[in-house]
Amino acid sequence: xxxxxxxxxxxxxxxxxxxxxxxxxxxxxxxxxxxxxxxxxxxxxxxxxxxxxxxxxxxxxxxxxxxxxxxxxxxxxxxxxxxxxxxxxxxxxxxxxxxxxxxxxxxxxxxxxxxxxxx
Amino acid sequence: xxxxxxxxxxxxxxxxxxxxxxxxxxxxxxxxxxxxxxxxxxxxxxxxxxxxxxxxxxxxxxxxxxxxxxxxxxxxxxxxxxxxxxxxxxxxxxxxxxxxxxxxxxxxxxxxxxxxxxxxxxxxxxxxxxxxxxxxxxxxxxxxxxxxxxxxxxxxxxxxxxxxxxxxxxxxxxxxxxxxxxxxxxxxxxxxxxxxxxxxxxxxxxxx
Numbered sequence: 583x584x585x586x587x588x589x590x591x592x593x594x595x596x597x598x599x600x601x602x603x604x605x606x607x608x609x610x611x612x613x614x615x616x617x618x619x620x621x622x623x624x625x626x627x628x629x630x631x632x633x634x635x636x637x638x639x640x641x642x643x644x645x646x647x648x649x650x651x652x653x654x655x656x657x658x659x660x661x662x663x664x665x666x667x668x669x670x671x672x673x674x675x676x677x678x679x680x681x682x683x684x685x686x687x688x689x690x691x692x693x694x695x696x697x698x699x700x701x
Numbered sequence: 702x703x704x705x706x707x708x709x710x711x712x713x714x715x716x717x718x719x720x721x722x723x724x725x726x727x728x729x730x731x732x733x734x735x736x737x738x739x740x741x742x743x744x745x746x747x748x749x750x751x752x753x754x755x756x757x758x759x760x761x762x763x764x765x766x767x768x769x770x771x772x773x774x775x776x777x778x779x780x781x782x783x784x785x786x787x788x789x790x791x792x793x794x795x796x797x798x799x800x801x802x803x804x805x806x807x808x809x810x811x812x813x814x815x816x817x818x819x820x821x822x823x824x825x826x827x828x829x830x831x832x833x834x835x836x837x838x839x840x841x842x843x844x845x846x847x848x849x850x851x852x853x854x855x856x857x858x859x860x861x862x863x864x865x866x867x868x869x870x871x872x873x874x875x876x877x878x879x880x881x882x883x884x885x886x887x888x889x890x891x892x893x894x895x896x897x898x899x900x901x902x903x904x905x906x907x908x909x
Contacts (some may be wrong), residue, residue, distance in 0.1 A: 583899060583902040583903055583907055583909070584823055584908060584909065585902075585906055585909060586895050586898040586899040586902055587895075587899045587902075588893075589880075589895045589898070589899075590760060590892060590895035590896055590898075590899050592883065592897075593883040593891040593892045593895055594892040596883035596884070596891075597883055597884060597890065597891065597892060599890070599892045601762065601896075603725075603890060605896065605900075606899040606900055606901050606903050607721035608706065608897070609900075614892055614898055615890075615892055615896060616760070616890075616893070617893065618893070618896060621889075621893060621896055621897055621900070622896065622900050623770030624813070624897075625897055625900040625901050625904060626815040626885070626904065627807065628812065629809075629901070629904045629905075631812070633812065633815070634815055636888075637808075637813065637814070637815060639830055644889075645710055646710065647710075647712060647802045647830040647888040648888050648889050648893075650707075650711070650712045650715065650814065650888060651712070651812070651887050651889045651894070652813070652888075652889060652893075652897050653722060653809075653813035653814050653876065653899070654712075654715065654810055654872070655812050655831065655873065655874050655889070655894050655897040655898055656809055656810070656813055656897060656901050657805075657806040657807060657808075657809040657810035657813070657873050658869070658870060658874040659874070659898050659901035659902055659905075660802075660805045660806050660901065660905070661802035661803060661806035661810045661866070661869065661870075662802075662852070662870070662874050663773060663901065663902055663907035663909075664769050664770070664773045664801060664802045664805060664905075664909055665798060665799070665802050665852070665855050665866065665908035666767045666852060666855065667768075667769075667773040667774060667776050667905075667907055667909070668773060668776055668781070668798040668799065669795070669842050669843055669846075669855045669856075670778055670781065670841075670842045670843030670844070671842055671852055671855055671909045672774075672841045672842060672850055672909075673886075673908065673909055674850075678764050680794040690908065693774075693903075693906050693907070693908040694908045695774065695777070696778070696908065
């Protein structure tokens with residue numbers, strides 16, 4: 583989450599695209615990106631196994647090519663999240679420092695379970 | 702065949718690039734036979750559907766495949782150490798994670814598009830290659846890696862699996878080289894792609 587929220591912030595800045603990063607952890611927040619609300623709803627519906635209506639809305643908002651791209655990105659991060667969690671991939675101290683404000687603003691530390699024991 | 706149907710989509714080459722990756726799940730890897738890899742894939746798929754199949758795997762491997770597939774955020778270092786101590790050595794664990802990750806990725810893509818899941822590949826005969834990188838070292842992560850803990854080297858103890866992850870990462874998201882480009886567009890702008898990536902990670906409670 584830290585890595586790609588950081589890349590979201592970086593790419594939005596580089597492309598001069600308005601973004602509200604709070605949408606990453608709060609789906610009620612408008613991300614401000616074109617089709618951003620539809621993208622968030624699509625991710626949530628796909629991972630809750632009920633994606634058809636959200637897919638239709640995303641298709642209407644951004645088109646079939648964007649729908650396929652979004653589905654592919656969700657698939658990729660379903661893999662990468664498992665690889666990161668199963669191998670104990672740490673967020674490096676450099677990135678923690680660089681993204682300290684973002685981690686605090688979004689409360690991402692609550693997901694940092696690498697050092698904890700499972701309940 | 703769902704992957705073949707993806708060729709009809711306005712994303713040239715996507716389905717074509719996934720077919721050989723899917724088929725290789727049925728071939729022997731570095732530490733598991735083709736039949737064992739298909740069994741791992743089957744257990745992983747079933748776990749995401751809430752089913753507790755062992756697929757003929759030994760209980761330790763089946764438990765590991767189920768956990769990585771369905772409850773990755775619950776994984777802790779002590780659990781990984783326990784799985785390895787129970788007989789699933791480090792390389793077999795890394796290859797299992799790789800197989801589960803690929804199945805979940807492609808299953809999710811098809812589910813998201815409302816397509817049927819791809820039938821698991823037929824297992825091919827053959828022995829594992831036993832090709833692991835002896836230069837991998839245990840560092841800040843929980844399994845040995847080449848060159849220190851890095852997400853692009855996460856599976857580098859088993860080089861064929863690390864290479865396969867990179868082969869899938871490109872068509873689904875971005876190649877490792879494309880990641881430096883904030884203006885890249887593959888149907889979504891880079892910020893749109895990153896919103897999807899970050900929201901998926903939030904859903905999975907993956908801190909990394």
